[in-house]
Amino acid sequence: xxxxxxxxxxxxxxxxxxxxxxxxxxxxxxxxxxxxxxxxxxxxxxxxxxxxxxxxxxxxxxxxxxxxxxxxxxxxxxxxxxxxxxxxxxxxxxxxxxxxxxxxxxxxxxxxxxxx
Amino acid sequence: xxxxxxxxxxxxxxxxxxxxxxxxxxxxxxxxxxxxxxxxxxxxxxxxxxxxxxxxxxxxxxxxxxxxxxxxxxxxxxxxxxxxxxxxxxxxxxxxxxxxxxxxxxxxxx
Numbered sequence: 001x002x003x004x005x006x007x008x009x010x011x012x013x014x015x016x017x018x019x020x021x022x023x024x025x026x027x028x029x030x031x032x033x034x035x036x037x038x039x040x041x042x043x044x045x046x047x048x049x050x051x052x053x054x055x056x057x058x059x060x061x062x063x064x065x066x067x068x069x070x071x072x073x074x075x076x077x078x079x080x081x082x083x084x085x086x087x088x089x090x091x092x093x094x095x096x097x098x099x100x101x102x103x104x105x106x107x108x109x110x111x112x113x114x115x116x
Numbered sequence: 117x118x119x120x121x122x123x124x125x126x127x128x129x130x131x132x133x134x135x136x137x138x139x140x141x142x143x144x145x146x147x148x149x150x151x152x153x154x155x156x157x158x159x160x161x162x163x164x165x166x167x168x169x170x171x172x173x174x175x176x177x178x179x180x181x182x183x184x185x186x187x188x189x190x191x192x193x194x195x196x197x198x199x200x201x202x203x204x205x206x207x208x209x210x211x212x213x214x215x216x217x218x219x220x221x222x223x224x225x226x
Contacts, residue, residue: 006158043159045215092158
């Protein structure tokens with residue numbers, strides 16, 4: 001166990017559905033991340049939150065909406081997704097590297113999302 | 117833009133042999149990290165090497181870094197079947213972002 005949990009582990013949704021992915025970290029970190037991992041592609045960084053403030057948004061379509069209510073929880077709200085959005089969505093946490101440290105990230109097990 | 121590129125893309129060895137994976141990157145870095153991922157699972161941090169370090173060890177892992185060639189290697193000695201996984205290098209340059217490569221799929225045959 002890495003101290004980062006994600007729910008659900010698997011999700012199948014239609015293109016018109018609305019769903020949310022949840023991530024929780026128990027490590028006392030103050031930065032959290034959403035990544036997308038598609039087959040045969042490098043991990044794509046989607047969003048970064050530091051001290052509950054969104055600090056990076058890497059040109060992610062608006063059908064993905066992140067929320068970080070506190071430093072331990074991170075959500076990814078999904079609506080009107082496309083089949084090409086099917087992927088493994090990974091959450092990670094770390095100490096904010098601006099405060100020192102090397103930005104070692106701790107990952108959750110991921111949510112395997114299938115969009116029909 | 118993609119930063120790290122691992123080589124080879126796939127590697128198959130016998131148990132007990134050593135496995136070497138390489139990573140090349142393009143821009144200057146603060147540190148380089150190696151992660152492991154079992155199929156369909158999250159990534160696990162293995163080791164971090166800073167830009168002013170040349171070699172680092174952790175158990176059966178040995179990492180080297182050559183900043184002049186912008187490359188790193190990960191050596192796993194005395195491999196075991198349980199080492200079968202994908203291995204990724206990630207470079208840290210900007211304050212918050214890690215940039216990952218496409219990974220090397222290592223298969224260790226019993």
